[in-house]
Amino acid sequence: MTEVTGTTRIVNEGSAAAESVDVLIVGAGISGIGMAVHLRDKCPGKSFAIVERRDEIGGTWNLFQYPGIRSDSDMHTLGFNFEPWTEQKAIADGPSIIKYLHRIKAKHDLEKHIRFGHKVLSASWSSEEARWTVTAEKADGSQVTMHANFVYMGAGYYDYDHPYDAQIEGLQNFRGEVVHPQFWPKDLDYAGKKVVIIGSGATAVTIVPVVAEKASHVTMLQRTPTWYAARPAKDALANFLRKIMPEKWAYAIIRKKNVWMQDITFRTSRDNPEKVIRKLEKPLKKELGDKYVKEDYTPPYGPWEQRLCLVPDSDMFKAIAAGRADLKTGHIDTVTESGIRLKSGETLDADIIVTATGLKLAVAGKVAFEVDGKPVHWPDHYYYKGCMFSDIPNLAIVFGYLNASWTLKADIVSEFTCRVLNHMDATATRIANPVLDTELEQEQLFDFSSGYIQRSIDELPRNSTAMPWKLNQDYLFDKKILRNDPVDDGVLRFYGPNSQQGAEAGEPALEAAE
Structure with a gap:
């Protein structure tokens, strides 16, 4: 029935x-x-x-x-x-x-x-x-x-239900808090604390500048570098067009323009990667100044062999340039009670470890x-x-x-x-x-x-x-x-x-x- x-x-x-x-x-x-x-x-x-x-x-x-x-x-x-x-x-x-x-x-x-x-x-x-x-x-x-x-x-x-488990050696030894971004505690207090974020993808890049505003210091620890694309958070042309024409028209124009630009960038990345690399490096060098270390920002692969990581308003680079955050490239030897020891012998002290290691x-x-x-x-x-x-x-x-x-x-x-x-x-x-x-x-x-x-x-x-x-x-x-x-x-x-x-x-x- x-x-x-x-x-x-x-x-x-x-x-x-x-x-x-x-x-x-x-x-x-x-x-x-x-x-x-x-x-x-x-x-x-x-x-x-x-x-x-x-x-x-x-x-x-x-x-x-x-x-x-x-x-x-x-x-x-x-x-x-x-x-x-x-x-x-x-x-x-x-x-x-x-x-x-x-x-x-x-x-x-x-x-x-x-x-x-x-x-x-x-x-x-x-x-x-x-x-x-x-x-x-x-x-x-x-x-x-x-x-x-x-x-x-x-x-x-x-x-x-389950993020990627990177099997970080010794993580169980850490006496501080361990957080995965997929299950971020709403009551996590990182003010005045030393935070190490493991990973260099979109999630890590998003977290670094925000946490750096309150934490005593933030370190982004990467195993390999990532290609970053810095661009303004506001689209000046889009906001101008919305003032002089109906929103639907402005939206359609900018959408077509951005689709075209994405396609051109991707194809150029595959056909002429050096040209794209020069364009990507320019804002990094400008914002980071003497803190720009080529080895830390040059991946072992070409642009768009992995997804480009967007950095709006260069916010992460500004946090690093101001000394509120830094970036380390290295492999983890083990996690200790108070931080992370790298295979190079360097140690990173931490109160909180964020495992932004992927999905x-x-x-x-x-x-x-x-x-x-x-x-x-x-x-x-x-x-x-x-x-x-x-x-x-x-x-x-x-x-x-x-x-x-x-x-x-x-x-x-x-x-x-x-x-x-x-x-x-x-x-x-x-x-x-x-x-x-x-x-x-x-x-x-x-x-x-x-x-x-x-x-x-x-x-x-x-x-x-x-x-x-x-x-x-x-x-x-x-x-x-x-x-x-x-x-x-x-x-x-x-x-x-x-x-x-x-x-x-x-x-x-x-x-x-x-």
């Missing part, structure tokens, strides 16, 4: 009532909120729900609470294509990003669609019923079942997927157009760019998913499956040497050498493919339920039983 209530259906299965929707969105962060807005705009007849494990929207921006948390991309590209960023700062802090997402949630009336405190455990696809059965755990430990014709994964790309990747939010009773093993599947997977029906996922803003990918994946859903309606089909029926030449999934990528590469889906079986790091190319190429490309096949092979697109589809 099915009861229609608002935009969802309640399916009574025995004594249990399971919510049933056309589209189930997993995650209420940037990816999930964006999909919900695109869905309402482009597929207004579709019912949907968003399941979110936390009690608030925001995803990464809600989880991370370390000092100074901010975007490492400009908000004209980290913002959505449908909602202008209107703040003065283009490099925004976490609370400003959360405020932006709340504004969108209210504007598009999304609150009623969000199921907070729902951690998705498993998702099981039935070709016979043409739907997913999703099991989620609530905060009280109870479990709920939901049904959806289509699942959209917006759960991010890393493990929310741990997780595919599809660690949800246990299965298709027709067979567990999904991700390395057995290829990416399809960077947002679906071979032989897994009615599932889309967002994996943002490593060389550009996450939201650029989230927007075009949402748009493509809506195109797929509308095509299914137009052809009276219920299943969209990227069918792989030939052997493919494999290619490395990511041409990046970042540790968090290399540590997890064997757990990730496969990549081929050409579209459609490929995850790209090229937004401009992907945008053309996902927005303009035919949905019915002969690879993504559209079926009706209750069929081993399914009906070809356009043939009458069998109705799935409720």
Whole structure:
């Protein structure tokens, strides 16, 4: 028996009532909120729900609470294509990003669609019923079942429960406080204390200048240097344009300009790295003066072989130049009761050690997927157009760019998913499956040497050498493919339920039983 209530259906299965929707969105962060807005705009007849494990929207921006948390991309590209960023700062802090997402949630009336405190455990696809059965755990430990014709994964790309454990020798000996940024204590008092931050990525670079304002001294300890890109936190051109034209126009112009600049910088980094290196080094030398030591700021790899680390307003360099912080390059011998001893013999005294040593990747939010009773093993599947997977029906996922803003990918994946859903309606089909029926030449999934990528590469889906079986790091190319190429490309096949092979697109589809 099915009861229609608002935009969802309640399916009574025995004594249990399971919510049933056309589209189930997993995650209420940037990816999930964006999909919900695109869905309402482009597929207004579709019912949907968003399941979110936390009690608030925001995803990464809600989880991370370390000092100074901010975007490492400009908000004209980290913002959505449908909602202008209107703040003065283009490099925004976490609370400003959360405020932006709340504004969108209210504007598009999304609150009623969000199921907070729902951690998705498993998702099981039935070709016979043409739907997913999703099991989620609530905060009280109870479990709920939901049904959806289509699942959209917006759960991010890393493990929310467990950060990367760098296995730092002797860390258990330390008598002070040890903090990982992923679980920063709200009551941590670092005023007047000596703080050592292990790591040199975006998180460490964000924490250093903020903590240095109150701590007696901050040391950033790096094993290898990182390439830094210093730029103003405010975009002067964007703020000027907003004064002389409508915000939407100004936002669109700056967004296009920044996308173009990101693309040019990335390509130049690969083709002419020395040119990019000279440009990156210039503001460092200016701000650091005689504290600039080339060996500490010259990585053993080229720019954009790992992600560039953004330093807005050169704030970290200014803290180092003022003597409130310093940077050390070296390998840890062991952690002692009172600090860190390096293999060089140098010791770093510390009251607090921050292990900003990186994240741990997780595919599809660690949800246990299965298709027709067979567990999904991700390395057995290829990416399809960077947002679906071979032989897994009615599932889309967002994996943002490593060389550009996450939201650029989230927007075009949402748009493509809506195109797929509308095509299914137009052809009276219920299943969209990227069918792989030939052997493919494999290619490395990511041409990046970042540790968090290399540590997890064997757990990730496969990549081929050409579209459609490929995850790209090229937004401009992907945008053309996902927005303009035919949905019915002969690879993504559209079926009706209750069929081993399914009906070809356009043939009458069998109705799935409720």
